[in-house]
Amino acid sequence: MADFTFSVILNNLLWAARWTVLLSLIAFVSGGIVGLIVLFGRVSDHWALRLLTAGYIEFFQGTPLLMQLFLFFFGVALFGIEVSPWVAAWLALTFWTSAFLSEIWRGCVEAVPRGQWEASSTLAMSYFEQMRYVILPQAARIAVAPTVGFSVQVIKGTALASIIGFVELTKAGTMLNNATFRPFLVYSLVALIYFCLCFPLSWYAKRLEGRLNVAR
Amino acid sequence: MSLVSITDVRKSFGPVEVLKGVSMQVKRGDVVAIIGRSGSGKSTLLRCINGLESFQSGSISVDGLEVGNGKTDLRTLRRYVGMVFQQFNLFPHLTAGENIMLAPTVVAKTLKGEARHVAEQLLAKVGLEGKFDAYPSQLSGGQQQRVAIARALAMRPTVLLCDEITSALDPELVNEVLRVVEQLASEGMTLMLVTHEMRFARDVGTKLVFMHAGRVHEEGPPRELFANPQTPELAQFVSGLN
Structure with missing residues (x-):
């Protein structure tokens, strides 16, 4: 039986982390x-479009990501289409990401003063x-910081893909734990790797926020 | 024949009726100064003319195009009706020149080179040659407002609506903007201005409209109206100014 040294565990986890990054x-x-x-659709003049997109957003924000994963993984299979964990995830x-990003961006669009809409519409x-x-272009400036901040949620969200059998960081951790019976060590390392992925992003988001606020 | 024809226009915001049956005729080349207390409906009237506000009844037509009946596409109408705002509303992410070029290139499909040429001419016309590459935040209020006028002119409107365009300016910057408007008036541009600049209204206007409580209370040649107001409301308004 293979000997699981610290470096072997760490190596395996890092190797699996690339799938987390890629996903x-x-x-x-x-x-x-x-x-x-x-x-x-959400900010359009058309009420039906607004209603449709609002429903879409509410659905994906109002149900657990895990249920959405199950729906795509098992639900689509009911129609006879085989879905790999990759595709389902x-x-x-x-x-899920689109629902949150569109709502974040809607706030940014609405933060652009009404006068900008009026001026541009009077120019036909x-x-x-x-x-x-x-x-x-104006909303984008405001959107950069919260968008980068949200990317942290996406990275952490990928952990749930482990449950439908997609081997990324969390799944690799579970497998290593099963082989080594050293849960504290393994999951500490898993958490540390997540932290190393996420912290630079949240730090960068904070910095961006400060910088863009000063600019205008 | 009137260029802008307004007939019995009524407009309510919820339970509050702001326009209570306004009628007005504007001929080509007229410079109409609309005065009145805040809340008298003057800005709302102006905003009805280019469809920024809808109205409940009555009719407005500009150069034969009916406004707000659903038959006329608002975009078509707005190519003939320019507007300048109190708060300038320049696009802050674009330079002065780009602000002017945007609608001609995007809406009127003018070639970039030609649009740039026109933008430079218009900047010179409003006394801002050399400011093509300046961003709005680098310009004074008066300069920004002159860019906004040039931006509206770039679409070659047949009538230009000015909604209190000097009200947000420091007093010493008011005149540079008024001079541009005066020049436009002398070139025969049809202008409708909501304004608090009474001297300007008297000297440059060809027609004065005093609005009171959602109606046209009095109208006529500016000098006569100022010298000899027919209603106590206008008399009070005029005397309250000095």
Whole structure:
């Protein structure tokens, strides 16, 4: 039987952490794209679009991420489509992320003064032109800090993907614990690695917040 | 034939009726100064003309385009109706030149080079040559407001609405903005101004409208109205100014 030294445990955990990073990155990027689309509906003039996107946001914010993972993993299989843990985790995290990001960004869009909407609409700009050239560039400045801050939640959210069998940092920790029976050591290391991933981001978000506030 | 025709317009915010049947005719080349106490409905009236506010009944037409009946696309209307605001509302992330170029390039599909040329001309016209690359935050209030006027002019409007455009300015900056407006008036631009600058209204306006309690209370040639107000409300308003 293999001997599990400290360095072997650490190595395995670090090796698995790259999947956590990769899944976080992919979920964050695709969640951001979907979130942007949802945002356009959420702040549009069209009541049906607003209602639809509000429902979408409420659903994904109002149910546990774990249930969403189960729904994608087991639910889709009911329709005869085999879903790998990878795909299920990616889909669930994408929708979950998009719901939160679009709501964060909605706040940023609404923080842009009304006069900017009025000025651009009196210049005969369409809704998309207003968003593209006037509102979003200004909202983006405000959005940077909370968006980076939220990325921490996405990283921690990926831990739940371990439950549907996706081998990332948490799952690797569980497996190592089963082999070594040293839960305190293993889970301390897991937590430490998460912390090393998340802390720089929250620190950076705080810094951004300070800097952008001074700018204007 | 009137360029702007307003007929019996009524507008309520909830239970409060702000416009109680306003009618007004504006000819091409008119400079209409709208005065009155705050709350008399003057800004609301102006904002109804380009569809920033809706109204419940009556009709407004600009150059034959009906406003607010759902038949006229607001974007079409707004290409003919420019507006300048009290708070300038320049786009803070764009330079002065880019502020002016945005609508011509995005909405009117003018080529960048041509739009830039026009923007430079307009900046010169409002006395800001050399400020093309300045951001709004680097300009004084008076300069910002002049950029805002140039921005509105870039779409070649047939009528320009000015909503208390000097009210947010320091007193020493008011004149530089009024001079630009006066120049526009002398070039024959149709102007509708909500203003508190009575001297300007008297000297530059071709028509004075005194609004009171949601109605046009008195209207006519500015000098006559100021010299000889027909109603006690206007007399009181005019005397209260000095």
